[in-house]
Amino acid sequence: MAPLFIKEFGLLTHAFDIGCTMAVGFNPGVLSIEFPENSFHKAVSDTMEAAFYRYVMPDSLWKLQSWLQVGKEKKRTEAWKAFDDILTHYISIQRHKSEKTMASSDEDDDFNFLICYLTGHEITGPTPKESLIRDNIVSFLLASVDSYSLTLTWFFYLISKTPMVEIKIRQEIKRHLSMEQVEGLQIPSNFNDLSKLTYLHAAFNETLRLFPPFPFELRICTKPDFLPSGHRVDRNTRVLIGIHAMGRMESLWGEDCYEFKPERWISEEGKLIRESPSKICAFLAGPRICPGKELSYLLMKATATAIIHNYNVHVLEGQNISPKNSVLYQMKKGFMVRVKNR
Ligand code: HEM
Numbered sequence: 001m002a003p004l005f006i007k008e009f010g011l012l013t014h015a016f017d018i019g020c021t022m023a024v025g026f027n028p029g030v031l032s033i034e035f036p037e038n039s040f041h042k043a044v045s046d047t048m049e050a051a052f053y054r055y056v057m058p059d060s061l062w063k064l065q066s067w068l069q070v071g072k073e074k075k076r077t078e079a080w081k082a083f084d085d086i087l088t089h090y091i092s093i094q095r096h097k098s099e100k101t102m103a104s105s106d107e108d109d110d111f112n113f114l115i116c117y118l119t120g121h122e123i124t125g126p127t128p129k130e131s132l133i134r135d136n137i138v139s140f141l142l143a144s145v146d147s148y149s150l151t152l153t154w155f156f157y158l159i160s161k162t163p164m165v166e167i168k169i170r171q172e173i174k175r176h177l178s179m180e181q182v183e184g185l186q187i188p189s190n191f192n193d194l195s196k197l198t199y200l201h202a203a204f205n206e207t208l209r210l211f212p213p214f215p216f217e218l219r220i221c222t223k224p225d226f227l228p229s230g231h232r233v234d235r236n237t238r239v240l241i242g243i244h245a246m247g248r249m250e251s252l253w254g255e256d257c258y259e260f261k262p263e264r265w266i267s268e269e270g271k272l273i274r275e276s277p278s279k280i281c282a283f284l285a286g287p288r289i290c291p292g293k294e295l296s297y298l299l300m301k302a303t304a305t306a307i308i309h310n311y312n313v314h315v316l317e318g319q320n321i322s323p324k325n326s327v328l329y330q331m332k333k334g335f336m337v338r339v340k341n342r
Helices: 011-024 039-056 059-068 071-104 113-119 130-161 163-176 191-196 198-210 293-310
Strands: 004-006 179-182 185-188 217-220 238-241 311-315 337-341
Touching (some): 011 071, 059 071, 071 130, 113 130, 130 293, 130 311, 185 191, 185 293
């Protein structure tokens, strides 16, 4: 097969298809080499950019922009309008479907957040008003889609620079996974076996250390308190958690802190070293730790093994890979690779 040039690698569209399937029960099928324009993606990107400017601009300035409806704030308003339209559409389709299912008392094996909300499932509780359903689903998609796809994108970027890591991942796949043919693609026949991929897990930990999808997080104190360091914080103090900076601190990770070395996560006995979530806090720590953490590793391993096992991925030379001004650690101009069948 002739090499295929893939614009921006397509991992975001793949993650969006998965996220929508979990959230609203529809696969929008935006993963396509034609890369059709997707209004939800654009809305996510504009929201994240506007959120970044809210961090760095004086409050009075972004509030003025919001009042005048100019600049990033205008884009943000348009993005929320797009979320509204898209979600209202999905809610109405799913509402119709759930009413039909209940009327016919057919067995329905659909399981997604939207259907849980609409049917008052015990997981989500009594059906809330539509605006709350919409906000929760948008939050879920914002929290899950980009974080997972960005980690995978940086992972492929990092292994393209360290071919030895890719070789070791291939050896591990060969040792632990049996593959089956599905629609022309070799994929793991038993997803439970993905937990045996210690080296791949370590490579994702290393990716999340160097390129956390949320490079910083903001917390605001509701009452006076002391940080573990002993520093006093007053009510309304803003605390910015430098997740990206922490992943590159010599005092935490040693002199080779800038190097991509999955080996640092593996003990002499070949076991995965479990660091405290307060040290590697890409998923944050404590009560607000990401509820999708374990699922993320599973999804990332499933996608990475399928790609690495079936294809050779070469990064196109001469790209300027630099981060975008956003609360997400995104590549400014995307990521161009050439994909060849193995
Ligand atoms: C590598 C992938 C991921 C990373 C690094 C990540 C990281 C995070 C972080 C840092 C937060 C906290 C945000 C905050 O409180 O300000 C968060 C929240 C959340 N994440 Fe993830 N996430 C990932 C993937 C996922 C996936 C795949 C799902 C869903 C299947 C998910 C679902 C959520 C939800 C629902 C929240 C909100 C929880 C709340 O409001 O307390 N995440 N995530």
